[in-house]
Amino acid sequence: DVKVTQSSRYLVKRTGEKVFLECVQDMDHENMFWYRQDPGLGLRLIYFSYDVKMKEKGDIPEGYSVSREKKERFSLILESASTNQTSMYLCASSLEYGYTFGSGTRLTVV
Amino acid sequence: KQEVTQIPAALSVPEGENLVLNCSFTDSAIYNLQWFRQDPGKGLTSLLLIQSSQREQTSGRLNASLDKSSGRSTLYIAASQPGDSATYLCAVSPVKGAQKLVFGQGTRLTINP
Numbered sequence: 001d002v003k004v005t006q007s008s009r010y011l012v013k014r015t016g017e018k019v020f021l022e023c024v025q026d027m028d029h030e031n032m033f034w035y036r037q038d039p040g041l042g043l044r045l046i047y048f049s050y051d052v053k054m055k056e057k058g059d060i061p062e063g064y065s066v067s068r069e070k071k072e073r074f075s076l077i078l079e080s081a082s083t084n085q086t087s088m089y090l091c092a093s094s095l096e097y098g099y100t101f102g103s104g105t106r107l108t109v110v
Numbered sequence: 111k112q113e114v115t116q117i118p119a120a121l122s123v124p125e126g127e128n129l130v131l132n133c134s135f136t137d138s139a140i141y142n143l144q145w146f147r148q149d150p151g152k153g154l155t156s157l158l159l160i161q162s163s164q165r166e167q168t169s170g171r172l173n174a175s176l177d178k179s180s181g182r183s184t185l186y187i188a189a190s191q192p193g194d195s196a197t198y199l200c201a202v203s204p205v206k207g208a209q210k211l212v213f214g215q216g217t218r219l220t221i222n223p
Contacts, residue, residue: 031209042215090153094209099144101153
């Protein structure tokens with residue numbers, strides 16, 4: 001089974017901190033995605049990557065950046081965390097059209 | 111812009127009942143549609159994927175149908191069990207868009223013993 005591992009289940013950070021969310025997949029998938037999930041708003045795509053060092057903005061990229069130096073790892077970076085970035089963050093990878101999601105990171109910015 | 115709607119937002123039924131969850135989308139130009147399950151505080155688990163050329167897919171007690179021309183999909187759950195309690199999300203993949211998914215907001219399902 002494909003595994004997508006997110007490094008932290010729960011994270012508390014202070015406003016203004018630089019935050020790194022890490023995601024690793026073990027099945028050589030080309031495509032990786034970062035979503036955030038908020039009550040009433042559903043899942044929204046932040047960034048995605050279809051190859052190493054390749055990235056594209058999703059629907060809500062403001063305040064975020066990403067890094068994909070190796071195929072298996074896709075990092076989401078909050079350059080200067082703000083309270084409105086408190087959310088559940090979900091990483092996913094896909095080959096063709098089969099998606100596998102990680103367990104999520106619940107980030108609280110105080 | 112593609113929009114995906116799921117009705118109802120929440121559903122509570124007694125154990126053993128058959129039930130139907132609904133999903134509608136505004137743009138019929140889709141590549142495929144997927145149904146996911148999400149348990150509280152967890153990630154998403156893929157249940158069924160229907161390609162745009164298909165009408166339905168089945169897995170165990172689950173059956174998903176797709177009517178692309180009318181912009182609708184249903185997820186049928188037979189003989190529901192308390193373990194089926196979760197949030198069910200549908201998502202569509204646009205024809206142009208490199209596998210990006212557009213999600214509905216989900217239906218929160220509770221099966222009462």
